[in-house]
Amino acid sequence: MDPVIVVGAGPVGLTLALTLARREVRVVVLDETPADGTGEEERPARTAVLRPDTAEMLERLGCTLEGGTRWTGWRTLRRRAVVAQVPFAGPRRPAGTDGAEEAAEEAATAPQEAREASPLHLPQHALTRELRAALIRESGVRIVPGGHLDSLRQDSAGITAHTRGSNGGHWRGSYLVGCDGARSTVRKLLGTRFPGRTAVERYAVAALRTELPWPGEAVLHRSPPRGGEVTARPLPDGVWRLDWLLPPGGDLVTPDALLTLVRDSLATWCGEVPPYELLDTGVHAVHHRLTRRMRTGRAFLAGDAAHLLGALGTQGLDEGLRDAENLAWKLALAWHHGASETLLDSYQAERRGAIVARLRSADRALTAVRSSGGWRTARRALVPGAVRGHDELLTDGHLGRGTLAAPPVYDRTPLAPAGPPADPVPVATAPGDPVEDVPVTAPDGSVVGLRERLGGDLLVVLVAPGTGVWERRHWLGAGLMPGLSAAIGALPMRAELLVAEAYPGASAHTVLMVRPDGHLVAAMAGVRPAELYACADAVRGGSATPRGQAAGAEGAEGGADGEGAGAGRAGDPDGAPSEATANR
Structure with missing residues (x-):
């Protein structure tokens, strides 16, 4: 079987290659970066925020991410007072009452004892370095530097890519995945449109080493000096990344103007400007775009090649890593056993649907939060009748919760069983939702978290109270x-x-079936062999098409039409961001 070709050696491409390699799939990574590494740039202001589920996935792959900083809290400031210390879990006491903005400025939410895992913040070059180090240890992966893709050709048995440059040549693959960024060559060669909006928001960015009053906490400052908003997120070694929301209009940010922003913010937070070392600066423009097709025959798109987002703290890299996790187990199944068209099409249906929902949520929140009178508008427009303030909306994306950033739900997947179990069992997780990380006993007798077992085969979990009391040898051959x-x-x-x-x-005696990427397939009562088989058959998309017939050279446009999802037709339909010197 020919290898899977991954075009692009950024975090998404490397993660996909590593995940495939762990499933014993041979991979060729086509990397435009020269072999001497001169194309790689270490930018302290170019950072990645990983949600707990994506950080957990990378850790399962063997990446050491201790070099990042996990936030211990999120502090929201106004010009005159602390508004809230926002917890990561548990009930939140509303800040103030309807129409009482001054009361909200002085209220504080009590910290909760139980908190969710916090986001992880680290320089993007550090993440790339960790992924490369893990990938080099995989014998079934070849990284080919110094080649620029210039043509693709598909047939019934595979796909051929041609590169030019120092390592140019023809590369034959079973499948190809374009992880080559916002200006994706793969997307352009496939002729796939990339509609959306350009410069939805713009930020001035700085990375600096200093001491701030909130070690380990991220800060959102509303109405700071000179207006707008500024966020400060901690990085390792006393480094902070600061982002200032720029007014619409696209005016250039001069070095003097950026230094003024730095000094104003530090003086406001610390009482005076503390000693600081400015490490890096840039301007980051947030674009909202979504490709019409994430699958065209044997070719797929993932990460920034498929979608761009980032307003209100949402993280495009997070979504790219979720693309990689979703696609990897499906390609591995296809590579080893063949695949149905349903299985291969499900990548686009699930991931494109998730991005459509994310962009629509961001658009609704932007209208409320950024419009005049945004605080009161947000409370009325997004969740009518609920006390949902401006601050909570702004923090949802940053903390990875709610419709702006929480892990996706695949409740309309083509991989769902045709009908529910005969006697459906209610559990706290709905089909299509990510499963809870409960302790489980593995086949070797070890007790681990359920999510630690993800990334390989299907998981079938029997809920059996009392098994922890008895020795494993007693219950392995008993009961169900x-x-x-x-x-x-x-x-x-x-x-x-x-x-x-x-x-x-x-x-007791509930049986859960869980997909390799951690989403619940079904819950049923007791042992039901026919229903278990039907669920597993649905997850694989039905019987595989014989090799040589699957994945024709052209795929039809599928999924929801994304032109209304976060974007109109403004800008270049191929979506080339002009300002992207720092990622959110």
């Missing part, structure tokens, strides 16, 4: 276990059997 083991052995996909003492909302 023998029948469940036999049913799993007959599935059309490989699956791993796990046992949990409890799962939120689940009663």
Whole structure:
């Protein structure tokens, strides 16, 4: 079987290649960067914010991410007072009452004892370095530097790419994935349109080493000196990244103007300008774009090649890593066993649908938060009747929660079983949602988190209270276990059997089926071999098309039409961002 070709060696391309390699798929990575590394640039102001689920995925792949900083809190400031210390979980006491803006300025939300895992903030070059180090250890991966892609040709058996440059030549693959950024050559060669909006928001960015009053906390300052908003997010070694929202109009930001912003912010926060070392600066423009097709025959698009977003703290890199996680297990199944068109099409249906929802949510929030009288407008427009303030909207994207940034839900996937189980079992997780990370007993007898077992086969979890009390040898051959083991052995996909003492909302003897990327397929009562088989068959998209017939040279435009999702037709339809010196 020919390898999978990954075009682009940024974080998304490297993550996809590493995930495929862990599934024993041969991979060729085409990297435009010269072999001597002169094309790689270390920019302290170019950073990545990883949500807990994406950071967790990279850690499962063996990437060491301790060099990043996990936020211990998020502090929201106004010009005159602290508004709130926003917790990561638990109920939040509303700040003030309807129409009482002054009361909201003085209110504070009490910290909660239980908090969700916080986002991870690290320089993007550090993430890329970790991924490269992990990938070099994989024998089935070849990284080809110094080649620029200039043509693609598909046929019924595979895809051929041609590159020019120091390592130019023809490369034959079973599938090809374009992870080559916002100006994607792969997307242009496929003739796929990239409609959307340019410069939805613009930010001046600075990375500096200094000491601020909130070590380990990220800061959102509303109405700072000279208006607008500024965020400060911690990085390792006493470095902070500061982002100032720029007014519309696209005026140039001079070095003197940026230094004024730095000094104004530091003086406001610290009482006077503390000693600081300015490491890097830039201007970051947020674009909202979404490709019409994420799959064209044997070619796929992922990351910035497929979508751009970033307003209100949403993170484009996070979504790119979710693309890689979603696509990797499907391509691995296709590579080893063949794949149905349904399985391959599900990547576009699921991921494009998730991005459409994200962009629409961001557009609605932008209208409320950035319009005149935004604080009161936001409270009325987004969730009528609820006390939902300006500050909470602004922090949702940064903290990775709600419709702006929480892990996606694939509730309309083509990989769902045709019908619900005969006796559906209610659990706290709906089909298509990410599963909770409960303790489970693995086949080797170790107790681990459920999500630690993701990334390989299907997972089948039996909820069996009391198993922790008895020695494993006593319950392996008792109760439902023998029948469940036999049913799993007959599935059309490989699956791993796990046992949990409890799962939120689940009663004893509930059986959960979980996809390799952590989304719940179904919950059922007891051992139901026919239903288990039907669920597994749905996850693989039905019977595989014989090799040589799957994935024709051209794919039809599919999924929701994205022109209304976060963007009109303004700007170049191929979507080339002009200002992207620092990522959010």
